Amino acid sequence: MKKLINRPENFVRESLEGMMLAHRDLIRINYEPSFVYRADVPPQGKVAMISGGGSGHEPMHSGFVGHGMLDAACPGGIFTSPTPDQMLAAAKQVNRGAGILYLVKNYSGDVMNFEIAIELAHSQGIRAVNILIDDDIAIKDRLYTQGRRGVGTTVLAEKISGAAAEQGYNLHQLADLCRKVNLSGKSMGVALSSCTVPERGIPTFTLGDDEIELGIGIHGEQGKEKVPMKSGDEITDILANSIINDPNYCRIVREWDDKIGKWVDLELLNKPFEKGDRLLAYVNSMGGTSIAELYLVYRKLAEICELEGLEIVRNLIGPYMTSLDMQGCSITLLKLDDEMIRLWDAPVKTPSLRWGI
Amino acid sequence: MKKLINRPENFVRESLEGMMLAHRDLIRINYEPSFVYRADVPPQGKVAMISGGGSGHEPMHSGFVGHGMLDAACPGGIFTSPTPDQMLAAAKQVNRGAGILYLVKNYSGDVMNFEIAIELAHSQGIRAVNILIDDDIAIKDRLYTQGRRGVGTTVLAEKISGAAAEQGYNLHQLADLCRKVNLSGKSMGVALSSCTVPERGIPTFTLGDDEIELGIGIHGEQGKEKVPMKSGDEITDILANSIINDPNYCRIVREWDDKIGKWVDLELLNKPFEKGDRLLAYVNSMGGTSIAELYLVYRKLAEICELEGLEIVRNLIGPYMTSLDMQGCSITLLKLDDEMIRLWDAPVKTPSLRWGI
Numbered sequence: 001m002k003k004l005i006n007r008p009e010n011f012v013r014e015s016l017e018g019m020m021l022a023h024r025d026l027i028r029i030n031y032e033p034s035f036v037y038r039a040d041v042p043p044q045g046k047v048a049m050i051s052g053g054g055s056g057h058e059p060m061h062s063g064f065v066g067h068g069m070l071d072a073a074c075p076g077g078i079f080t081s082p083t084p085d086q087m088l089a090a091a092k093q094v095n096r097g098a099g100i101l102y103l104v105k106n107y108s109g110d111v112m113n114f115e116i117a118i119e120l121a122h123s124q125g126i127r128a129v130n131i132l133i134d135d136d137i138a139i140k141d142r143l144y145t146q147g148r149r150g151v152g153t154t155v156l157a158e159k160i161s162g163a164a165a166e167q168g169y170n171l172h173q174l175a176d177l178c179r180k181v182n183l184s185g186k187s188m189g190v191a192l193s194s195c196t197v198p199e200r201g202i203p204t205f206t207l208g209d210d211e212i213e214l215g216i217g218i219h220g221e222q223g224k225e226k227v228p229m230k231s232g233d234e235i236t237d238i239l240a241n242s243i244i245n246d247p248n249y250c251r252i253v254r255e256w257d258d259k260i261g262k263w264v265d266l267e268l269l270n271k272p273f274e275k276g277d278r279l280l281a282y283v284n285s286m287g288g289t290s291i292a293e294l295y296l297v298y299r300k301l302a303e304i305c306e307l308e309g310l311e312i313v314r315n316l317i318g319p320y321m322t323s324l325d326m327q328g329c330s331i332t333l334l335k336l337d338d339e340m341i342r343l344w345d346a347p348v349k350t351p352s353l354r355w356g357i
Numbered sequence: 358m359k360k361l362i363n364r365p366e367n368f369v370r371e372s373l374e375g376m377m378l379a380h381r382d383l384i385r386i387n388y389e390p391s392f393v394y395r396a397d398v399p400p401q402g403k404v405a406m407i408s409g410g411g412s413g414h415e416p417m418h419s420g421f422v423g424h425g426m427l428d429a430a431c432p433g434g435i436f437t438s439p440t441p442d443q444m445l446a447a448a449k450q451v452n453r454g455a456g457i458l459y460l461v462k463n464y465s466g467d468v469m470n471f472e473i474a475i476e477l478a479h480s481q482g483i484r485a486v487n488i489l490i491d492d493d494i495a496i497k498d499r500l501y502t503q504g505r506r507g508v509g510t511t512v513l514a515e516k517i518s519g520a521a522a523e524q525g526y527n528l529h530q531l532a533d534l535c536r537k538v539n540l541s542g543k544s545m546g547v548a549l550s551s552c553t554v555p556e557r558g559i560p561t562f563t564l565g566d567d568e569i570e571l572g573i574g575i576h577g578e579q580g581k582e583k584v585p586m587k588s589g590d591e592i593t594d595i596l597a598n599s600i601i602n603d604p605n606y607c608r609i610v611r612e613w614d615d616k617i618g619k620w621v622d623l624e625l626l627n628k629p630f631e632k633g634d635r636l637l638a639y640v641n642s643m644g645g646t647s648i649a650e651l652y653l654v655y656r657k658l659a660e661i662c663e664l665e666g667l668e669i670v671r672n673l674i675g676p677y678m679t680s681l682d683m684q685g686c687s688i689t690l691l692k693l694d695d696e697m698i699r700l701w702d703a704p705v706k707t708p709s710l711r712w713g714i
Binding site: 002003004005006011012014015016017018019021022055056058059063192193209210212229231232233235236287288289290291292293294295296297298299300302315317319322324325327328329352354355356357 | 359360361362363368369371372373374375376378379412413415416420549550566567569586588589590592593644645646647648649650651652653654655656657659672674676679681682684685686709711712713714
């Protein structure tokens with residue numbers, strides 16, 4: 001393993017330190033427990049958006065802390081969930097009296113720890129709700145996840161909901177919006193290579209010289225299938241058509257009901273895309289794939305969407321949710337409405353996403 | 358070789374097509390000869406900034422076309438200079454009557470072809486000058502370069518000069534500024550892995566499992582030396598101190614003198630940094646290295662600069678000038694003055710660099 005690191009066990013902290021030195025105008029970091037939060041103090045009465053998860057996916061989530069996106073991010077170890085005390089401490093730091101929306105990717109460890117954090121927050125008089133992101137259509141019910149995994153839609157939900165929070169949405173309006181974003185997005189990824197966790201020092205899984213893995217997870221966990229290497233257009237075709245042809249997906253998710261102070265089970269439904277839908281197309285690098293290759297994927301994706309009568313009206317292309325040094329990409333399609341477009345276009349100023357300011 | 362491409366010989370074109378589809382609001386592409394140019398038409402009397410070079414370094418240069426940066430970029434094949442007809446056609450497209458500044462990285466092929474383009478432009482009544490970027494302190498006089506190679510300062514010069522052109526600098530003022538930027542910047546890179554040119558299909562060079570190459574070129578061409586793998590801090594220390602302790606560097610460069618219509622030889626001098634200098638620190642990924650690692654490098658770089666009495670007042674961190682899938686990074690330090698800071702902060706809106714708009 002060759003990486004620009006010192007001792008593997010210090011990697012996450014030293015990288016965060018560098019990030020803060022580079023972006024003192026935007027972020028602050030608390031250590032023990034560790035969380036990244038906005039340098040500016042939003043007005044009293046603004047709902048706070050907090051996300052978090054294992055490290056190794058940079059710039060997600062810490063790179064998205066700032067005006068118009070997250071109020072705080074809780075980084076765990078590499079590919080390891082953060083702990084409830086990080087989430088509670090972050091909530092205390094950024095709470096402006098209007099409650100916390102915890103945005104949670106659907107992995108068992110994250111789900112459990114954020115649920116504990118919500119109960120802790122409530123016991124200390126801080127309102128908090130959880131919205132789950134479970135947009136990966138590739139697989140369902142595996143060792144580390146019940147239902148579908150949370151992937152690319154997370155970044156889009158952070159941007160759109162972050163803008164809404166900035167514009168004064170209250171906690172329930174924000175939860176409704178964020179749930180809508182999750183129900184409007186579908187993703188699938190592909191790995192051309194494995195990734196190497198610094199503390200382990202060897203690749204997480206193996207792929208043959210002429211083999212790729214469709215439906216790969218963002219931690220290198222098992223995807224849908226290993227298949228022989230294909231052209232960029234063929235790979236794009238498989239990912240895009242799997243997403244576009246994904247049937248109704250119905251599941252029960254557990255959310256904290258802030259009004260009655262209890263956990264409730266909600267039945268949620270993703271519907272397939274329909275001709276005439278307006279989309280945000282997000283082509284994401286897994287870390288080791290160049291932007292030139294992402295544009296080649298986008299070219300084919302745009303062609304497929306046009307053939308299907310789907311109109312791409314916004315896009316995001318780059319390494320925003322990575323898996324360390326993995327080569328490969330993921331595609332996320334998000335069905336937009338006027339509200340989401342307006343919020344997507346709203347100003348944002350974070351270390352890794354910035355426009356309009 | 359596993360990459361998200363179709364036929365290697367179509368990679369550059371298909372990637373550009375995807376880029377244009379993704380950024381129709383910002384750029385247009387001409388094919389045969391191939392160049393990328395701004396979608397908006399700047400006012401008559403604005404000097405046009407054009408750069409170009411081999412592909413494989415994306416987002417440089419095409420990703421920097423737009424308001425406040427380049428008016429056009431000429432992409433060659435992978436690691437291959439563009440041709441004079443591309444440069445001339447781009448000049449004709451974006452000329453607004455005030456002349457063209459061609460920004461040229463110091464590689465023999467690029468230098469020669471841009472010189473031919475200037476003579477062609479002049480023969481057709483278009484004023485044009487060339488400014489050379491030669492900021493790589495690692496090596497001097499090799500097979501593909503006389504003097505030092507042009508690397509990271511190119512991106513900074515495109516941003517700073519692009520802002521100045523937008524603000525109405527005339528051709529001579531802009532050439533003076535751009536030359537000053539080049540004389541204020543020094544860079545050095547390191548490779549942790551080789552890169553693979555698609556049409557070749559095998560790594561350009563070899564590195565042992567425990568070996569890195571200091572002073573690597575952006576095409577994978579030979580650097581200063583191969584050394585055993587070191588920690589991120591040690592590597593940063595070598596790069597930063599090599600840059601900071603680089604002595605006076607004097608050389609003769611050939612520029613077109615627009616006033617007398619002749620080539621002239623200018624003697625140029627880079628001086629070492631001095632205590633109290635204000636710097637822009639630019640930590641660049643070679644393509645396959647994550648932003649988390651770049652922040653770890655930045656952390657050590659900030660510490661070294663502080664010890665040396667150098668004040669980092671601006672920074673840029675990310676994959677802006679890549680070498681296909683190469684793992685590694687480069688550091689560029691640029692001495693700033695008030696004029697350069699003002700221009701760096703000016704609004705920019707391109708596919709890959711955007712702020713203030």
